Amino acid sequence: MEIKNICCIGAGYVGGPTMAVIALKNPQLKITIVDANPDKIKAWNGPLENLPVYEPGLADVIQTTRGKNLFFSDDIDNAILKAEMIFMSVNTPTKTEGEGAGMASDLRYIEACARNIAKIATTDKIVIEKSTLPVRTAEKIKEILDLEGNGVHFEILSNPEFLAEGTAIQDLLEPDRVLIGGDETESGQESVSALVDIYANWIPKDKILTTNVWSSELSKLAANAMLAQRVSSINSLSALCEKTGANIDELSKAIGMDHRIGSHFLKASVGFGGSCFQKDILNLVYLCKYYGLDEVAEYWHQVVKINDYQKDRFAQKIIDHFGGDLTGKRIVILGWAFKANTNDSRESAAIYVAEKLFKAGATLEIYDPMVSKESILDDIQVYWKCSSEIVKDRIRILNKTSSIKESDAVAILTEWNEFKKIEFYKSKVFDGRNVLEESFYSIGKNK
Ligand code: NAD
Ligand code: UGA
Numbered sequence: 001m002e003i004k005n006i007c008c009i010g011a012g013y014v015g016g017p018t019m020a021v022i023a024l025k026n027p028q029l030k031i032t033i034v035d036a037n038p039d040k041i042k043a044w045n046g047p048l049e050n051l052p053v054y055e056p057g058l059a060d061v062i063q064t065t066r067g068k069n070l071f072f073s074d075d076i077d078n079a080i081l082k083a084e085m086i087f088m089s090v091n092t093p094t095k096t097e098g099e100g101a102g103m104a105s106d107l108r109y110i111e112a113c114a115r116n117i118a119k120i121a122t123t124d125k126i127v128i129e130k131s132t133l134p135v136r137t138a139e140k141i142k143e144i145l146d147l148e149g150n151g152v153h154f155e156i157l158s159n160p161e162f163l164a165e166g167t168a169i170q171d172l173l174e175p176d177r178v179l180i181g182g183d184e185t186e187s188g189q190e191s192v193s194a195l196v197d198i199y200a201n202w203i204p205k206d207k208i209l210t211t212n213v214w215s216s217e218l219s220k221l222a223a224n225a226m227l228a229q230r231v232s233s234i235n236s237l238s239a240l241c242e243k244t245g246a247n248i249d250e251l252s253k254a255i256g257m258d259h260r261i262g263s264h265f266l267k268a269s270v271g272f273g274g275s276c277f278q279k280d281i282l283n284l285v286y287l288c289k290y291y292g293l294d295e296v297a298e299y300w301h302q303v304v305k306i307n308d309y310q311k312d313r314f315a316q317k318i319i320d321h322f323g324g325d326l327t328g329k330r331i332v333i334l335g336w337a338f339k340a341n342t343n344d345s346r347e348s349a350a351i352y353v354a355e356k357l358f359k360a361g362a363t364l365e366i367y368d369p370m371v372s373k374e375s376i377l378d379d380i381q382v383y384w385k386c387s388s389e390i391v392k393d394r395i396r397i398l399n400k401t402s403s404i405k406e407s408d409a410v411a412i413l414t415e416w417n418e419f420k421k422i423e424f425y426k427s428k429v430f431d432g433r434n435v436l437e438e439s440f441y442s443i444g445k446n447k
Pocket of ligand 1: 010
């Protein structure tokens with residue numbers, strides 16, 4: 001099948017940057033990104049400085065491709081109808097109700113995509129899982145497509161995305177690998193080749209890995225679990241460092257210089273955040289339990305439990321410093337994003353730490369250079385479940401950091417570069433990212 005038109009359903013942190021780079025490297029293709037949220041589409045078509053996703057380098061790629069071979073549209077049906085290849089890049093959050101609530105992935109958005117494709121398609125299509133999904137989801141998608149479709153042929157591929165936010169463009173331009181899983185049938189392998197050809201326009205062939213569908217689906221969950229496991233491992237050791245006088249940064253360096261271990265993902269922190277690590281590990285835990293592998297489930301669950309412990313431990317340090325009650329204390333929160341160089345705050349450690357401080361009585365002043373005031377207030381409303389009246393009295397969102405001087409304590413929760421340059425009052429800084437040479441409290445250092 002010759003590929004000329006691509007549709008991507010889901011214009012989020014993955015759909016937007018991923019398709020922009022594919023469009024940049026494949027000027028012969030016409031790519032249309034669609035989304036159920038028309039405001040998001042409007043923003044993608046709007047000024048480059050207000051794109052819905054902040055990523056270094058993204059605006060330049062959008063400027064080069066938008067309106068040429070990359071289009072953003074809310075006409076989902078038309079884009080599906082015209083495309084030979086459809087990427088599904090919708091969100092797959094943790095289920096909040098029903099069987100598997102709090103653990104399993106909520107597949108309602110992916111299933112809605114499949115139903116929509118089945119209803120609209122009048123020609124054969126290659127349907128690609130770009131979202132992160134439980135292993136064997138392709139089976140479910142195929143069932144929907146074949147049962148509800150119009151008799152056309154659908155080939156399902158798994159092509160998980162490994163980009164990290166904050167470095168998405170670099171990760172897409174020079175990925176460690178691209179993974180494509182397909183059926184071992186003739187039509188399956190033809191579809192795999194069609195997708196390989198698209199990536200091969202800028203990625204060396206030896207970095208394009210092809211596997212069966214289930215290995216591809218499961219590799220994505222496994223990769224995130226292994227990465228998060230390293231963070232929880234180093235964070236668990238940070239607690240022991242604080243008891244013994246060992247220094248976690250020295251420990252990370254010493255461990256990471258062993259080439260069998262490697263130096264990445266050994267930075268101790270207040271805890272990992274982001275929309276994926278926790279939800280993907282919980283999904284893995286659920287899958288293991290589903291298959292009766294209780295010991296394996298418990299092993300991976302511990303990675304999330306240590307992360308919760310680390311966030312809690314950090315907040316408790318501050319509360320204990322003030323004798324257990326923060327009433328009347330002004331605390332500045334520096335950083336709301338889950339890591340630097342992104343405007344994304346989903347599952348950010350800051351949300352949990354700030355909540356604990358607030359509920360211990362503190363008045364909070366929150367500053368982040370990229371996360372908007374609306375997003376911060378939205379997070380507070382959604383996660384803390386506090387009335388807006390209480391919030392109004394004791395929370396202020398800052399657009400600069402000038403009030404640090406007058407505060408009782410400062411908590412650094414995101415490793416933004418600009419925090420390294422602020423003139424700090426070291427005696428009151430709790431550094432949750434170890435960005436400062438000196439502070440009152442740093443993770444895994446005992447003074
Ligand atoms: P996102 O929430 O930023 O974007 C998803 C978009 O899909 C939303 O804009 C939503 O409106 C849209 N959508 C949902 N259902 C739809 C439907 N039926 N029709 C049309 N549009 C619909 O999510 P994201 O961060 O881009 O993540 C998407 C997937 O990619 C998830 O499975 C995630 O685990 C995975 N992933 C994310 C990252 C990351 O860094 N964020 C990296 C790798 C993989
Ligand atoms: C992560 C993976 O790195 C990507 O490969 C994957 O595609 C993505 O999840 C996904 O599936 O969504 P991301 O969550 O964007 O990417 O960012 P990371 O750089 O992995 O950081 C995750 C969290 O771990 C952040 O809060 C970060 O501050 C924290 N972290 C990371 C540490 O605390 N220490 C480290 O050494 C590394």
